[in-house]
Amino acid sequence: MKALFRIFCFSLATLVVVASPSFAQKKVKTETVRDPKAAPVEIIRDLSRLPEPVRKKREEILAAARSGDIAKVSALIKENGTTISFTGESDAAEFWKKTFPDSEGLEALATLVEILEMPFVQIDKGTPQEMFVWPYFHALQLDKLTPEQRVELFRLVTAYDFREMQKFGSYNFFRAGIAPDGSWRFFVAGD
Numbered sequence: 001m002k003a004l005f006r007i008f009c010f011s012l013a014t015l016v017v018v019a020s021p022s023f024a025q026k027k028v029k030t031e032t033v034r035d036p037k038a039a040p041v042e043i044i045r046d047l048s049r050l051p052e053p054v055r056k057k058r059e060e061i062l063a064a065a066r067s068g069d070i071a072k073v074s075a076l077i078k079e080n081g082t083t084i085s086f087t088g089e090s091d092a093a094e095f096w097k098k099t100f101p102d103s104e105g106l107e108a109l110a111t112l113v114e115i116l117e118m119p120f121v122q123i124d125k126g127t128p129q130e131m132f133v134w135p136y137f138h139a140l141q142l143d144k145l146t147p148e149q150r151v152e153l154f155r156l157v158t159a160y161d162f163r164e165m166q167k168f169g170s171y172n173f174f175r176a177g178i179a180p181d182g183s184w185r186f187f188v189a190g191d
Helices: 002-019 052-066 070-080 092-099 106-116 147-154 159-168
Strands: 121-123 131-134 175-178 184-188
Touching (some): 052 070, 052 106, 070 092, 070 106, 092 106, 106 175, 147 159
Antiparallel strands (some): 121 131, 131 175, 175 184
């Protein structure tokens, strides 16, 4: 009984401290801010501009995804140490089967094919963080998309998803990144 009383007193004291005005949390509106002085991002549609290791890795990923064999894509992910979620998931096959149960995870492969067939961007050129990222929407401000670019975006997402991204402040659907050395760094959604 004394133990329960101590827990009650500790909980009550914690509640009083946390509820006091000096500890109150305030909601803060956040948004993605892009440097207005930064050079505009070039949307690249010409695959011949990819470095050979990146081109080869892209083709390898596409072949595995098109095969419909989730284990092949999962093996590539393990081989490269590819990030597939922001929650630390490491088994791609299990993660996608859980995330897309109606398709047994194949929806993730279809999305991977779709984005790797779209135009891309090269970000952080000349730095250790340099990356080729698909689709290019990842590096653009959504409110600056042309009607043609919106049509491309709607191949991936619904109008509802687009409105939610606008509220969020940036593109947050699936994207893939390959480093100049051909290592597949990420295939993630969300932020």
